[in-house]
Amino acid sequence: MKKSKDIPLLYYPLWWLLKGLAALPLQVLYLLADVLYFVMYYVAGYRKKVVLQNLRNSFPEKSETELQTIAKDFYRQFADVIVEILHTAGISEEEMRRRCKYTNPEVLEGLIAQGTSVLLLGSHVANWEWGLSAGAVTFNFPTGGVYKKLHNPFFEAFMLHARSRLGATLIESKQVSRDFIRNRKVPRAVAMLSDQTPLWRETEFWTTFLHQDTGFYVGVEKLERMFHYPVLFIDVKRVKRGHYEFTLEPITASDTVVPETSLGDFPITQAFVEKLDAAIRRAPADYLWTHKRWKHKRPAIETEV
Numbered sequence: 001m002k003k004s005k006d007i008p009l010l011y012y013p014l015w016w017l018l019k020g021l022a023a024l025p026l027q028v029l030y031l032l033a034d035v036l037y038f039v040m041y042y043v044a045g046y047r048k049k050v051v052l053q054n055l056r057n058s059f060p061e062k063s064e065t066e067l068q069t070i071a072k073d074f075y076r077q078f079a080d081v082i083v084e085i086l087h088t089a090g091i092s093e094e095e096m097r098r099r100c101k102y103t104n105p106e107v108l109e110g111l112i113a114q115g116t117s118v119l120l121l122g123s124h125v126a127n128w129e130w131g132l133s134a135g136a137v138t139f140n141f142p143t144g145g146v147y148k149k150l151h152n153p154f155f156e157a158f159m160l161h162a163r164s165r166l167g168a169t170l171i172e173s174k175q176v177s178r179d180f181i182r183n184r185k186v187p188r189a190v191a192m193l194s195d196q197t198p199l200w201r202e203t204e205f206w207t208t209f210l211h212q213d214t215g216f217y218v219g220v221e222k223l224e225r226m227f228h229y230p231v232l233f234i235d236v237k238r239v240k241r242g243h244y245e246f247t248l249e250p251i252t253a254s255d256t257v258v259p260e261t262s263l264g265d266f267p268i269t270q271a272f273v274e275k276l277d278a279a280i281r282r283a284p285a286d287y288l289w290t291h292k293r294w295k296h297k298r299p300a301i302e303t304e305v
Contacts, residue, residue, distance in 0.1 A: 022090030037079035058210035073285035100134035124288035142188035
């Protein structure tokens with residue numbers, strides 16, 4: 001795990017400033033979140049056009065008034081998530097357990113007890129960062145998360161520190177196959193955010209998601225075919241400010257044979273998309289709408305799934 005000693009001396013003041021802020025009570029940090037919300041929504045209009053366009057395309061059945069309300073609610077919860085992610089670098093195990101609950105941990109525990117690893121598919125819903133740390137303090141077996149390396153060395157070091165300080169392990173996305181081979185005999189749970197936008201040239205699977213042609217990564221599909229690990233979807237619900245519930249929903253089980261009629265078929269990814277669609281429709285303001293998720297177009301030769 002990278003720590004402050006691993007970064008250039010120039011970054012030390014920023015490191016300890018962030019660590020100091022992270023150690024503040026969350027109720028104090030929420031005052032900062034309130035200011036951040038006001039600045040992002042009313043002053044800077046941070047990516048407002050992107051957010052509203054994403055919402056209009058995703059929910060054509062909703063009125064403009066409804067969409068504006070969702071957008072406003074999104075910015076409010078987004079500000080909360082930002083300070084909550086910062087607080088990850090200072091939160092205690094006890095507070096993490098109090099704020100994040102796995103509603104059915106026996107689903108995952110039962111699979112691990114069979115001696116197999118489990119793949120957990122998450123998304124950018126509610127506080128996606130806390131799921132990993134919450135798992136590390138909830139379960140008595142190894143938990144890990146796949147992440148994409150940040151370009152900035154300081155924030156790369158700080159986020160690795162925050163994400164791993166409660167016991168979770170981090171796996172850089174380019175090292176996933178090697179890591180899985182090396183740890184194939186270690187029963188563990190490994191989470192990955194599967195709703196990120198793949199590079200256009202690397203997109204192998206297209207489907208309709210929120211009324212739009214959307215490309216998805218299929219890495220989990222390839223891992224399942226290689227190692228035959230069961231796959232679970234992580235459904236995240238915001239209970240109230242700073243409190244979340246994580247429910248584990250089976251996509252495959254340890255004794256499930258995933259059909260492989262063609263290497264171009266991706267039933268696990270399609271099932272993930274359907275579950276994610278339902279989660280977003282249940283609480284649309286909790287999804288991350290600031291990204292240009294639909295910047296790529298489906299190739300003309302593709303047919304709709």
